[in-house]
Amino acid sequence: MSLKSQMRYMNPYDIHKALVNEYILRRPGDTKQLHRDSSRDRTDLDVIRENHKFLWDDETPDTWEAQFAKKYYDKLFKEYCIGDLSRYKENKIALRWRTEQEVIIGKGQFICGNKVCSCQEDLRTWEVNFAYEEQGKRKNALVKIRLCSDCSEKLNYHSKKREIKRLKRKSLIGQTRKKHRDEDTLKSLSDDEAGPSKESTTDESNPSKEDSLSQNDRSIEESPWENIKPAETKSRDEEMEDYLQELIL
Ligand SMILES: [Zn+2]
Structure with a gap:
């Protein structure tokens, strides 16, 4: 059974693990390297760093899954931010893009995007304006930050940000026939x-x-x-x- 056909039965985190492990890291068959348990993140990171090798450095992905994994992975780098909310009461919130390791373990996606928080429950997605520099140019982008309830309150302490909600629980995945x-x-x-x-x-x-x-x-x-x-x-x-x-x- 291909991953594509299994995806309809999987939750987003399991799909993330499968795509990262099977198609982004050269770790065929080993999906146990990524755990939701944040106490093991350090170990996971070390393991990932040692084995880290991109499939597409020297070849173009050929299967649907590999092509999809590449699209997914590329998109993740400019999708979610990590925030420093320690000065939220002064209305100062610092944002940055995620590192490769954070993208891989899902920090800021499946783990709260406040850099010091490891909460994985009840994450909500907020749209924030992010000013950053790229190749010497100042840029502005509307980006997403995923935060737990406590951190969401901090983000919205001075002004309520726009929340991005999923409309339907029913999955599009697996509905290609219809x-x-x-x-x-x-x-x-x-x-x-x-x-x-x-x-x-x-x-x-x-x-x-x-x-x-x-x-x-x-x-x-x-x-x-x-x-x-x-x-x-x-x-x-x-x-x-x-x-x-x-x-x-
Ligand atoms: Zn949090």
Whole structure:
């Protein structure tokens, strides 16, 4: 049974472990290296550091799972932040991107993103504005920070941040067969959830869809065979995006 078909029965942390262990680290079959128990994080880190080798340094991933793992892993680096909340009463909160080790063990994703907190329960996702420097340029980004209840209170001490909530518990994963019929329903549901601020992205996605449809129509007229490959690639990308959205809150 492939990981892809198992994913529908797994929770996000188990999927994370499987993707990291099987496809990102060269540790085939050994998924016991990552534990939720934070008292063992140090040991895990040491083990990971010793065995750490990227699959895609010298080769392009070929399986669906490996390609998905790479997308997932790359996305995680610019998805969640780690915060220093020690001066929250002065309205001073320092943010930084996660290190590779933090991405691997899920610090800031499955473990509270306050750098000194190791709580793993009731994590909530908040949207924060993060000003940082990259290659000498000042940048601003809306990023996510996942915090436990106590740390969420600290973050919101001076001003309430926007909370990002998962709309549906029912998983998209494993619904590919029903996907096309449900797609419109799911899209309109998530639009409702996103509220007015997300409307612009919705507006943008619609015309581009029409564009690609008409492009496909054109290429069908020109050559039915040339159309096959790009269409497959696109639907695989779209499918992976759906899985990513489901996995990353
Ligand atoms: Zn916390």
